Amino acid sequence: xxxxxxxxxxxxxxxxxxxxxxxxxxxxxxxxxxxxxxxxxxxxxxxxxxxxxxxxxxxxxxxxxxxxxxxxxxxxxxxxxxxxxxxxxxxxxxxxxxxxxxxxxxxxxxxxxxxxxxxxxxxxxxxxxxxxxxxxxxxxxxxxxxxxxxxxxxxxxxxxxxxxxxxxxxxxxxxxxxxxxxxxxxxxxxxxxxxxxxxxxxxxxxxxxxxxxxxxxxxxxxxxxxxxxxxxxxxxxxxxxxxxxxxxxxxxxxxxx
Amino acid sequence: xxxxxxxxxxxxxxxxxxxxxxxxxxxxxxxxxxxxxxxxxxxxxxxxxxxxxxxxxxxxxxxxxxxxxxxxxxxxxxxxxxxxxxxxxxxxxxxxxxxxxxxxxxxxxxxxxxxxxxxxxxxxxxxxxxxxxxxxxxxxxxxxxxxxxxxxxxxxxxxxxxxxxxxxxxxxxxxxxxxxxxxxxxxxxxxxxxxxxxxxxxxxxxxxxxxxxxxxxxxxxxxxxxxxxxxxxxxxxxxxxxxxxxxxxxxxxxxxxxxxxxxxxxxxxxxxxxxxxxxxxxxxxxxxxxxxxxxx
Numbered sequence: 001x002x003x004x005x006x007x008x009x010x011x012x013x014x015x016x017x018x019x020x021x022x023x024x025x026x027x028x029x030x031x032x033x034x035x036x037x038x039x040x041x042x043x044x045x046x047x048x049x050x051x052x053x054x055x056x057x058x059x060x061x062x063x064x065x066x067x068x069x070x071x072x073x074x075x076x077x078x079x080x081x082x083x084x085x086x087x088x089x090x091x092x093x094x095x096x097x098x099x100x101x102x103x104x105x106x107x108x109x110x111x112x113x114x115x116x117x118x119x120x121x122x123x124x125x126x127x128x129x130x131x132x133x134x135x136x137x138x139x140x141x142x143x144x145x146x147x148x149x150x151x152x153x154x155x156x157x158x159x160x161x162x163x164x165x166x167x168x169x170x171x172x173x174x175x176x177x178x179x180x181x182x183x184x185x186x187x188x189x190x191x192x193x194x195x196x197x198x199x200x201x202x203x204x205x206x207x208x209x210x211x212x213x214x215x216x217x218x219x220x221x222x223x224x225x226x227x228x229x230x231x232x233x234x235x236x237x238x239x240x241x242x243x244x245x246x247x248x249x250x251x252x253x254x255x256x257x
Numbered sequence: 258x259x260x261x262x263x264x265x266x267x268x269x270x271x272x273x274x275x276x277x278x279x280x281x282x283x284x285x286x287x288x289x290x291x292x293x294x295x296x297x298x299x300x301x302x303x304x305x306x307x308x309x310x311x312x313x314x315x316x317x318x319x320x321x322x323x324x325x326x327x328x329x330x331x332x333x334x335x336x337x338x339x340x341x342x343x344x345x346x347x348x349x350x351x352x353x354x355x356x357x358x359x360x361x362x363x364x365x366x367x368x369x370x371x372x373x374x375x376x377x378x379x380x381x382x383x384x385x386x387x388x389x390x391x392x393x394x395x396x397x398x399x400x401x402x403x404x405x406x407x408x409x410x411x412x413x414x415x416x417x418x419x420x421x422x423x424x425x426x427x428x429x430x431x432x433x434x435x436x437x438x439x440x441x442x443x444x445x446x447x448x449x450x451x452x453x454x455x456x457x458x459x460x461x462x463x464x465x466x467x468x469x470x471x472x473x474x475x476x477x478x479x480x481x482x483x484x485x486x487x488x489x490x491x492x493x494x495x496x497x498x499x500x501x502x503x504x505x506x507x508x509x510x511x512x513x514x515x516x517x518x519x520x521x522x523x524x525x526x527x528x529x530x531x532x533x534x535x536x537x538x539x540x541x542x543x544x545x546x547x548x549x550x551x552x553x
Binding site for chain 2: 041049070071075076080081087088089092099118159162189208
């Protein structure tokens with residue numbers, strides 16, 4: 001038991017964006033969260049990272065209740081994420097982007113002055129290693145705003161890893177990527193998992209989700225309609241019904257073929 | 258153009274550029290706060306003046322050394338900056354910028370009232386250093402007190418640049434100003450960065466206030482309006498959010514002000530400086546260094 005969502009709900013006015021969702025993600029697994037557009041996937045991520053306060057229910061990590069913690073404290077407890085629409089520090093260099101994440105979660109009151117006024121400091125994962133892992137080493141001194149789209153996506157993930165997370169939430173990391181890029185991405189996600197990081201993957205590209213997740217859950221209209229291994233999900237009639245007519249049915253077929 | 262007029266013009270420009278560094282500091286303060294919060298703190302100039310009065314109290318009651326008076330002015334203004342943050346920005350709704358803007362206008366008027374009440378609206382002497390020192394460069398005279406003002410402001414800017422570009426705090430501040438949501442998810446406590454920024458901007462404002470008073474040797478409540486309005490003109494000219502812009506804008510306003518003073522006299526001076534504001538807002542609303550950078 002690692003990341004647990006218990007009866008989590010988020011209502012915006014009359015809209016039940018997330019409605020009584022319970023999930024248990026085990027340590028060291030790659031867990032997929034899929035569902036048609038507007039099914040509540042991103043809201044769920046925002047509830048886990050603390051952008052939204054849930055209407056009801058709790059989020060906990062290793063039995064620690066995170067529900068009342070502000071966003072930056074959740075990061076120091078080991079929750080990191082990437083964004084669907086990239087949010088890099090465009091006027092900082094690639095290495096500085098990682099440096100911010102590496103050191104941000106280490107600010108503690110007792111180290112206040114030394115941490116904030118003394119340059120340097122070695123905490124968390126090695127930045128050079130992360131840069132090599134993300135194939136960004138040659139760009140380390142380039143401003144993040146000047147990277148190509150694919151490089152920005154890789155930097156987003158590297159930055160999330162720089163905060164030494166226990167759970168990594170990937171919000172549509174393959175959006176706009178080609179199939180070959182998606183394969184490289186899948187390799188990287190597996191490598192991250194092999195380092196002991198639990199991964200929650202939210203993705204539209206069925207090939208990727210079905211190919212690398214250990215288990216996955218399906219959301220529809222804010223509710224969890226299925227949970228299981230990729231093959232269980234592909235055979236689930238309710239899931240097929242949810243995707244029918246939304247253009248994803250064909251993709252499901254292709255992925256299961 | 259006759260020679261003496263030419264010398265006067267150069268002399269005015271030099272004096273204006275030296276004194277313009279105080280405007281640059283005020284502009285940097287506005288810009289720093291806007292950078293991290295995307296909100297305008299209109300109480301900033303008044304808070305800077307109120308901090309300067311804290312230094313003045315030490316001068317009048319204990320006859321403190323000028324260095325102590327200047328330091329107390331700077332730190333006092335930093336402390337008042339934190340109070341302004343807590344009253345007007347910390348708890349007002351993020352998605353309703355009008356709330357903090359109006360709160361800061363209220364704070365501007367409130368601080369102004371308190372200062373006028375406490376000082377009975379009268380000007381008081383403020384320590385001035387190197388009053389009688391003058392460096393003669395041909396027919397141009399460089400006033401020692403203005404040179405001191407210039408030196409202090411430049412040192413303050415240098416320290417700020419060191420903070421912003423050489424320390425973790427600066428990196429965190431720049432990260433917050435570029436992507437507050439991502440910064441938060443990198444573990445940065447955005448509230449604390451905002452607070453530090455108000456404190457540091459406040460100290461810069463206090464230095465600007467102290468140096469403004471030191472340049473004329475008098476502290477008077479009317480300086481609040483000058484600091485606020487000139488500071489806003491500086492950021493409009495330089496581009497809100499740009500520190501180099503605030504520096505150039507400050508020097509420009511300082512020089513322009515003195516040239517208008519020479520050409521049109523003290524009563525008309527500020528009219529032309531205000532006109533500069535409208536010219537820039539119409540022709541170059543983003544300012545000289547306006548950034549095209551977007552964020553949500």
